[in-house]
Amino acid sequence: MAAKKLLILPGDGIGVEVMAQVRRIIDWMARKRKIEFEITEGLIGGSSYDVHGTPLSDETLAAAMAADAVLLGAVGGPKWDDLPFDVKPERGLLKIRKEMGLFANLRPATVLEALADASTLKNEVVAGLDIMILRELTGGLYFGQPRGIDTLPDGTRKGYNTLVYTTPEIQRIGRVAFDLARKRNKKLCSVDKANVLECTVLWREEMIKLQKEEFPDVELSHMYVDNAAMQLVRNPKQFDVMVTENMFGDILSDCAAMLTGSLGMLPSASLGEADAQGRRKALYEPVHGSAPDIAGKDMANPLATIMSFAMCLRYSFDMAAEADLIENAVKNVLKGGLRTADIMQPGKAKVSTTVMGEAVVREL
Amino acid sequence: MAAKKLLILPGDGIGVEVMAQVRRIIDWMARKRKIEFEITEGLIGGSSYDVHGTPLSDETLAAAMAADAVLLGAVGGPKWDDLPFDVKPERGLLKIRKEMGLFANLRPATVLEALADASTLKNEVVAGLDIMILRELTGGLYFGQPRGIDTLPDGTRKGYNTLVYTTPEIQRIGRVAFDLARKRNKKLCSVDKANVLECTVLWREEMIKLQKEEFPDVELSHMYVDNAAMQLVRNPKQFDVMVTENMFGDILSDCAAMLTGSLGMLPSASLGEADAQGRRKALYEPVHGSAPDIAGKDMANPLATIMSFAMCLRYSFDMAAEADLIENAVKNVLKGGLRTADIMQPGKAKVSTTVMGEAVVREL
Numbered sequence: 001m002a003a004k005k006l007l008i009l010p011g012d013g014i015g016v017e018v019m020a021q022v023r024r025i026i027d028w029m030a031r032k033r034k035i036e037f038e039i040t041e042g043l044i045g046g047s048s049y050d051v052h053g054t055p056l057s058d059e060t061l062a063a064a065m066a067a068d069a070v071l072l073g074a075v076g077g078p079k080w081d082d083l084p085f086d087v088k089p090e091r092g093l094l095k096i097r098k099e100m101g102l103f104a105n106l107r108p109a110t111v112l113e114a115l116a117d118a119s120t121l122k123n124e125v126v127a128g129l130d131i132m133i134l135r136e137l138t139g140g141l142y143f144g145q146p147r148g149i150d151t152l153p154d155g156t157r158k159g160y161n162t163l164v165y166t167t168p169e170i171q172r173i174g175r176v177a178f179d180l181a182r183k184r185n186k187k188l189c190s191v192d193k194a195n196v197l198e199c200t201v202l203w204r205e206e207m208i209k210l211q212k213e214e215f216p217d218v219e220l221s222h223m224y225v226d227n228a229a230m231q232l233v234r235n236p237k238q239f240d241v242m243v244t245e246n247m248f249g250d251i252l253s254d255c256a257a258m259l260t261g262s263l264g265m266l267p268s269a270s271l272g273e274a275d276a277q278g279r280r281k282a283l284y285e286p287v288h289g290s291a292p293d294i295a296g297k298d299m300a301n302p303l304a305t306i307m308s309f310a311m312c313l314r315y316s317f318d319m320a321a322e323a324d325l326i327e328n329a330v331k332n333v334l335k336g337g338l339r340t341a342d343i344m345q346p347g348k349a350k351v352s353t354t355v356m357g358e359a360v361v362r363e364l
Numbered sequence: 365m366a367a368k369k370l371l372i373l374p375g376d377g378i379g380v381e382v383m384a385q386v387r388r389i390i391d392w393m394a395r396k397r398k399i400e401f402e403i404t405e406g407l408i409g410g411s412s413y414d415v416h417g418t419p420l421s422d423e424t425l426a427a428a429m430a431a432d433a434v435l436l437g438a439v440g441g442p443k444w445d446d447l448p449f450d451v452k453p454e455r456g457l458l459k460i461r462k463e464m465g466l467f468a469n470l471r472p473a474t475v476l477e478a479l480a481d482a483s484t485l486k487n488e489v490v491a492g493l494d495i496m497i498l499r500e501l502t503g504g505l506y507f508g509q510p511r512g513i514d515t516l517p518d519g520t521r522k523g524y525n526t527l528v529y530t531t532p533e534i535q536r537i538g539r540v541a542f543d544l545a546r547k548r549n550k551k552l553c554s555v556d557k558a559n560v561l562e563c564t565v566l567w568r569e570e571m572i573k574l575q576k577e578e579f580p581d582v583e584l585s586h587m588y589v590d591n592a593a594m595q596l597v598r599n600p601k602q603f604d605v606m607v608t609e610n611m612f613g614d615i616l617s618d619c620a621a622m623l624t625g626s627l628g629m630l631p632s633a634s635l636g637e638a639d640a641q642g643r644r645k646a647l648y649e650p651v652h653g654s655a656p657d658i659a660g661k662d663m664a665n666p667l668a669t670i671m672s673f674a675m676c677l678r679y680s681f682d683m684a685a686e687a688d689l690i691e692n693a694v695k696n697v698l699k700g701g702l703r704t705a706d707i708m709q710p711g712k713a714k715v716s717t718t719v720m721g722e723a724v725v726r727e728l
């Protein structure tokens with residue numbers, strides 16, 4: 001079997017530290033499970049801007065396009081806050097998503113037994129929570145044209161962005177959503193604002209058509225985005241798979257992530273269209289950000305990035321057994337009582353990024 | 365003093381029942397506090413469509429424009445779900461907001477002591493919560509042009525809406541926000557997505573300018589909308605006044621409302637621009653919807669609409685004393701143990717809409 005080409009982009013802030021721990025897991029997999037990885041490393045975000053004057057260089061993008069999968073840490077930080085809009089660290093992230101065609105962003109929100117008390121929600125509301133939010137990632141307000149800021153003849157200024165989706169864009173994310181639902185509880189909730197926005201009227205119509213024509217075995221429901229935000233807080237366990245457009249998905253998936261109380265635990269996968277061999281371009285990254293306030297202090301939680309690597313094994317390399325291995329190792333380390341600062345609880349042992357990474361390797 | 369012109373629009377579903385209770389409070393105010401009200405009643409939403417074929421007739425709109433304040437119940441229900449987009453009940457609500465120029469939507473999220481346990485969040489996270497979300501209500505994605513669904517030459521369809529704000533629109537909502545913050549804790553958090561959307565880059569720039577030039581005594585902070593959704597769940601008490609654009613405000617204010625656990629308690633005010641006498645067009649409505657599932661059963665909670673009337677007294681008629689009277693009566697009734705079904709707790713007395721309304725009048 002050909003070596004698996006992995007591009008590692010640690011990015012900024014704690015991205016660097018947490019990725020160092022993932023490297024140890026990868027090494028373990030290579031040694032103990034004889035998986036051949038061909039690893040390259042690159043810059044993205046502020047650290048790329050510092051070297052190349054752009055948050056995503058052509059070299060990094062070319063490496064990403066050539067890779068079987070990309071592992072990303074996080075981007076951004078106050079150091080780059082005052083950069084012009086076009087070269088901010090975030091532009092690197094948005095550009096790599098767009099250029100790689102990563103339209104399907106899978107964001108699981110799960111509550112591990114050992115961490116149910118970390119949530120600000122009552123234990124019975126979130127214990128055992130396991131939902132999957134599928135966010136469209138390359139369309140909508142984020143990329144719609146026209147966009148910009150104009151100065152009108154009378155001197156007032158006008159800022160504008162465009163929320164736009166075409167039927168093929170809706171169908172391809174819809175198919176991923178129904179597929180996910182089919183592999184889980186066969187319940188899909190599509191979130192829109194069809195009582196106000198024509199764009200999401202089209203979204204709803206296409207979801208209904210897809211269900212009828214291709215996925216009659218999956219139960220489809222619809223919810224307005226404001227109600228979805230409420231229902232996530234009121235009773236998140238009513239959901240299984242949710243699918244929504246880019247901006248709504250950004251907001252709702254962060255809300256859902258926070259329900260778990262342990263952002264430092266949540267991975268995500270961003271997938272492109274399947275080619276003739278059924279392979280998809282893919283990028284894996286933790287849901288948390290670059291946390292500049294604790295960067296460089298060996299305090300960050302590496303588990304979300306480690307779990308992102310597990311998702312990579314599962315979705316890009318069809319190695320469910322190895323993914324399970326990692327996920328179970330993480331669960332056991334937590335059961336054993338180790339905690340990084342962000343998920344610290346009374347009576348547990350507070351450990352550093354490095355010690356947490358070592359513990360997972362040992363558990364493997 | 366001239367009689368206060370009040371237009372009452374019960375709307376659909378439970379709107380009718382809860383408004384009947386508000387009428388009793390109004391009667392009490394007229395009798396006991398010698399306030400002269402000139403009351404007219406009108407149709408809006410589905411009930412207007414059934415009679416006039418439109419969710420907002422010209423007569424109702426004219427009455428609203430002539431009124432000192434409008435009290436609204438709620439609109440919508442499954443009966444009208446399959447109507448064409450342009451005559452759905454919601455269009456009536458959006459049109460009255462737009463035509464009356466109600467750009468400032470005040471949505472307090474407060475947790476009354478007696479109800480802190482109703483929340484799905486842990487008591488210590490929400491007890492004493494008192495935040496004010498100010499939502500821009502007549503701009504942004506809701507009203508931006510162009511909008512629609514087009515069929516392209518190749519048969520694919522494209523749905524689109526426009527997120528757009530001009531500097532005067534941002535400034536007027538900004539001034540209301542800073543004013544509110546000045547009367548509270550002098551802390552304003554402006555929510556945007558300035559790392560992605562140019563429209564909200566302009567929003568942020570204008571907020572910064574306003575603070576420097578007109579409100580140097582108010583502390584201004586900025587937060588991305590995804591982080592705001594997280595922070596509302598993680599630690600809502602960090603906020604005092606939040607201001608944001610229409611669509612974000614729709615989502616965040618519903619999320620904040622649900623934090624309180626008692627949607628049936630939350631009022632809202634929508635205000636227009638001040639005229640030469642400093643008077644603003646105004647509409648008051650509960651945050652909850654028309655709840656068709658319990659409509660007509662004398663089960664709905666009338667307190668949000670009663671509290672909306674209190675807001676009306678406070679903001680439109682400068683009658684803070686009378687508003688306090690109502691708010692205290694509501695608190696006392698809850699302390700006394702009465703609960704409608706939606707806020708029922710063990711050991712309390714479950715009462716109907718009518719009994720709850722009577723209890724508030726008795727308490728007054």
Ligand SMILES: CC(C)[C@H](C(=O)O)[C@@H](O)C(=O)O
Binds near residue numbers: 090093094250
């Ligand atoms: C950093 C930012 C551009 C990004 C987004 O909005 O997509 C982030 O919030 C995310 O959710 O991955």
Ligand SMILES: CC(C)[C@H](C(=O)O)[C@@H](O)C(=O)O
Binds near residue numbers: 195
């Ligand atoms: C009914 C709907 C059009 C409305 C809105 O989105 O503004 C409602 O959700 C609200 O928040 O008042």
